[in-house]
Amino acid sequence: MTRRIPLNWPILRQLRSGDVFGRAENTQSKKSKEMTARIADADRVARSVCPFCAVGCGQRVYVKDEKVIQIEGDPDSPISRGRLCPKGSASEQLVNSATRRSDILYRAPGATEWTVIDHDTAIDMIAERFIEARRNHWQDVDDQGRRLNRTMGIAGLGGATLDNEENYLIKKLFTAAGAIQLENQARI
Incomplete structure (x- = not known):
C-alpha cells in the first residue's frame, strides 16, 4: 500500500489555492474538463x-x-x-425508438393482417368516411319540426398534445360540419 502525502490531499490543494468552494481547476478531473454538453452540437x-x-x-x-x-x-x-x-x-x-412506426397501417374490415398504405390514400379514406357519416346521419329537423341542422354520425375528441389554437380550429371544423358531440381529453 502506498503512503499518501497529506500536503497533496485535494482539500489542502483547494485551501492553498484560495478556492474555498471547490470550483477551480485543482478539483476538476481530466475527464470533467473534456466533457461537453449533449446539446452543444445541435444545429x-x-x-x-x-x-x-x-x-x-x-x-x-x-x-x-x-x-x-x-x-x-x-x-x-x-x-x-x-x-x-x-x-x-x-x-x-x-x-428515436427503433420500434416506432413511421408508415401508415390499414386493416380492412374482416382482414387479419395490416397493410401499409400511402399518405394520400389514408387522407382520402378519412375524408370519404367523414362525409359519408355526415350525410347518413344528418338531421334537418326533430320530431316536433324544430330546425336542428346537425349530424349524430360524427364525434370529436381533442387531445392534450394540441395547443389551444389547434383545438379551437378543430372545434370550428367539427361545428361547421354539424357535429355536436365534441369533447377534449383535458376536460374528461
Missing part, C-alpha cells in the same frame, strides 16, 4: 409541447442533421418553467 432548437398529458409542459427539442438528439424542459414556458416529469424527460426515447 437548431425547436420548441414543442410534451405529448403525454394535459398539462402542456414546454419542451426544447435539439436537432442535429435533421435528427432529434435531446429534449429538455423549456425554461421560458410559463407552465413548467423548464421542468419535465419522468415521462416528459423520456420524450427523446419516444421519438
